[in-house]
Amino acid sequence: MTNPLPRWVDYGLMPLINVAVAFVISGLVVLFVGENPFQAAYLLVRGAFGGGYNLGFTLFYATTFIFTGLAVAVAFHGGLFNIGGEGQAYIGGLGVALIALSLDTVLPWWLTFPLAVLGAALFGAAWAYVPAVLQATRGSHIVITTIMFNFIASALMVYLLTGYLQKSPTLGPRSRDFETGAQIPKLDWLFNPFGVDVGSSPLNIVFLLALVMALLVWLLIWRTRFGYEVRTLGISPRAANYAGMRDVRIIVMTMMISGALAGMMALNPVMGDQGRLQLDFVEGAGFVGIAVALMGRSHPAGIVPAAILFGALYQGGAELAFDMPNITRDMIVMIQGLVILFAGAMEYMFRPALSRLFMRMPSPGTAARQETA
Amino acid sequence: METLVQLLDLTVRSAxxxxxxxxxxxxxxxxGIVDIGLEGKMLGGAFAAAAAAAVTGSAWLGIGxxxxxxxxxxxxxxxxxxTNRGNQIVSGVAINFIAAGAAALLGNAWFNQGGRTPQLGSEQRFNPLELPLAETLGQIPIIGMLYEELISGHNLIAYVAFLMVPITWWVLFRTRFGLRLRAVGENPAAVDTAGISVSWxxxxxxxxxxxxxxxxxAYLSIGVSAGFVKDMTAGRGFIALAALIFAKWRPVAAMWACLLFGFLGAIEIRYQGVDLPVVGVLPLQLMQALPYILTVILLAGFIGxxxxxxxxGIPYTKER
Incomplete structure (x- = not known):
């Protein structure tokens, strides 16, 4: 094994190098299709942060990605790869919509919203439950089962939306619009004191919920007994077993928490933006979560900035596509793939070189020890 | 009879x-290399085949x-x-996104048709082949008809696909290359001890x-269709992965699994919204989800x- 690197290199420099490589390759692709990569980068940054409205959209997308990123990260800590965030979020949306549609004329939003949060979490957790139990008790590989459950979720939602929830044949497969009892506040009141006007962007209170969830995940993983068990299982299932930890329970609980977080993502687009349930509202956010979790090193303090970066890419990418028609939003999908490749699959590529670099500069601690020896 | 043959023909096409x-x-x-990037490789191949065929005018350069x-x-x-001993699942996911993003991006930039490639003419594609005597033998009831409708009339890639089943079986189970390939998937350390490179x-x-x-x-973009459309693989790479598990990693069983999933696909296309006796209108989505549901049941160990x-999935580290 290579020598351990200083923490700031491991958690700060490495992800930055990985992302930088992904961006350099993307820049070459931009050059390849005949556009100026620096101009493209400028347009992208301006599109993402150039004004309150743009910032609002960036944070709106980031909200979604914080949830899916946390979902993937929690599972990672338990040594599980939850590729099913996409399906869990989709089913989570069903939970949100069922609560909203049945209560929006009866209760005020501040009573509907907590119930919708519960609905999203429960439905998402339920969709993760079957793959988790199959993994824990029958050894079915969770990666494959969660992929399969994504497709099953997609088919199920089309079936429900076209068959039961669709109200008007002209508008296509979507539920009716939510009434005022299920419309949640935007966040303009929070940003206005700072002189930032998020305007008509869909940024809403789910953003605050996402930040609270990031904090709760940190507490859960690093400050509770259950979190300790999850991490032990992730690092060494045999050690966990030997210590008497009940692995079936840990696997199922971890996956259900992961599924619940993924499901809560649905609150943001369904309740916070569209105000109805419609087809494919997840739009790949479940998969973006993989890139976010890998880049953020499965730590909430890394996931939140990584989610904002991807939010900026999604918002800036949309603006960029407007100014440079040659560069469609598909480039963001490619960048996402490159980040997953370099921050995830090839994370060890730069490690030996970095390790050698830092070996030459002995840290104060080792120098002192050598002198005494 | 006519409809059954059509259904089977459609089965073969989807399979x-x-x-x-x-x-x-x-x-x-x-x-020993887990690959959930089949979808991405297929999509990248489909795009490159259609783009090259459109630019050069040759189906062969396209497939190349x-x-x-x-x-x-x-x-x-x-x-x-x-080489990097990275996580194979993560890498496969990355390949899927890189291919999906790059194909749509380049397709749009090169051809300006919203990610599509230009419509291909028949000389730029692999066209259905008429097998010898198909028309003559077609007069014979049942067997002749099956020959004409089902076996004849597919494109070259389709015949290659079915030919690959015995070839794959022979390569894996009857050649030295196949033995080594299976050995590095079961016990790489033993192969390494014998002085054979696991990596190679x-x-x-x-x-x-x-x-x-x-x-x-290429079968998708320059065989059955006349060009590339964004996301045209539509999850087939994952159904193939499901079929692979269903076949328990054996070539001949893989063919049957693919034909089964192809049959489900064919029913889905053929009986959309048709009111059938006894069953009623088939829920389309159930047919779409069935391969995945069956695979989950299989993985759970309820059918074998x-x-x-x-x-x-385990990277091989040479001992030092």
């Missing part, structure tokens, strides 16, 4: 890309480009998972996987047990 991708995954996973791009993506996966065996398996995924992509190659 071909699944079969090629499934066999591709078979080579890779038998050598498709295979090259797919092998290129396979080598990235190989580099990440063999795995790289060759990954290249085989790339070639077959490229063919699967699917045991993957023992070293699958």
């Amino acid at each position: 071909v890309p699944l079969l090629l991708a499934c066999l591709a995954g078979l080579y890779s996973e038998r050598s 480009a498709g295979i090259m791009v797919s092998v290129g993506l396979a080598l990235i996966h190989g580099f990440a998972s063999i 065996a795995r790289y060759r398996a990954v290249i085989c996987c790339g070639i077959l995924c490229g063919l699967a992509g 047990k699917a045991i993957p190659p023992r070293a699958a």
Whole structure:
């Protein structure tokens, strides 16, 4: 094994190098299709942060990605790869919509919203439950089962939306619009004191919920007994077993928490933006979560900035596509793939070189020890 | 009878890309490299084949480009998972996104048709082949008709796909290359002890996987369709993965699994919204989800047990 690197290199420099490589390759692709990569980068940054409205959209997308990123990260800590965030979020949306549609004329939003949060979490957790139990008790590989459950979720939602929830044949497969009892506040009141006007962007209170969830995940993983068990299982299932930890329970609980977080993502687009349930509202956010979790090193303090970066890419990418028609939003999908490749699959590529670099500069601690020896 | 033959014909058509991708995954996973990037390689191959065929006007150059791009993506996966000993699942996910993003981006920039490639003429595609005597034998009831309608009239890639089943079986179970390939997937340390390079065996398996995924992509974009459309693989790479598990990583069983899933696909296309006796209108979505549901049930061990190659997904570290 290579020598351990200083923490700031491991958690700060490495992800930055990985992302930088992904961006350099993307820049070459931009050059390849005949556009100026620096101009493209400028347009992208301006599109993402150039004004309150743009910032609002960036944070709106980031909200979604914080949830899916946390979902993937929690599972990672338990040594599980939850590729099913996409399906869990989709089913989570069903939970949100069922609560909203049945209560929006009866209760005020501040009573509907907590119930919708519960609905999203429960439905998402339920969709993760079957793959988790199959993994824990029958050894079915969770990666494959969660992929399969994504497709099953997609088919199920089309079936429900076209068959039961669709109200008007002209508008296509979507539920009716939510009434005022299920419309949640935007966040303009929070940003206005700072002189930032998020305007008509869909940024809403789910953003605050996402930040609270990031904090709760940190507490859960690093400050509770259950979190300790999850991490032990992730690092060494045999050690966990030997210590008497009940692995079936840990696997199922971890996956259900992961599924619940993924499901809560649905609150943001369904309740916070569209105000109805419609087809494919997840739009790949479940998969973006993989890139976010890998880049953020499965730590909430890394996931939140990584989610904002991807939010900026999604918002800036949309603006960029407007100014440079040659560069469609598909480039963001490619960048996402490159980040997953370099921050995830090839994370060890730069490690030996970095390790050698830092070996030459002995840290104060080792120098002192050598002198005494 | 007529409808049954049509249904079976449609089954074969849907099964071909699944079969090629499934066999591709078979080579890779038998050598210990888990590949959930079949979808991406297929998509990359489909795009490259259609783009090259559109630009050069030759179907053969198209298929060549498709295979090259797919092998290129396979080598990235190989580099990440063999040389860098990275996580193979993560790498596969990355390949899927890189291919999906790059194909749509380049397609839009090159051809300005919203990610499509230009409509291909018949000389730029692989057209249905009329097998000898098809029309004459078609007069004979049942057998002749099956020959004319079902066996004849597919394109070259489809015949190659079915030919690959015995070839794959022979390569894996009757050649030295196949023995080594399976050995590095079960017990790489033993292969290493015998002085054979684990990495090289795995790289060759990954290249085989790339070639077959490229063919699967070309079948879609310059075989049955006349050009590339964004996201045209539509999850077939994952159905192929399901079929591979269903077949328990065996070539002949892979063919039957792909035909079964192809049959489900054919029913889905053929009986959309048709009111059938007894069953009523088939819920379309149930047919779409059925391959996945069946695979989950199989994985749960309720219909036999699917045991993957023992070293699958584990990077090999040489002892020092």
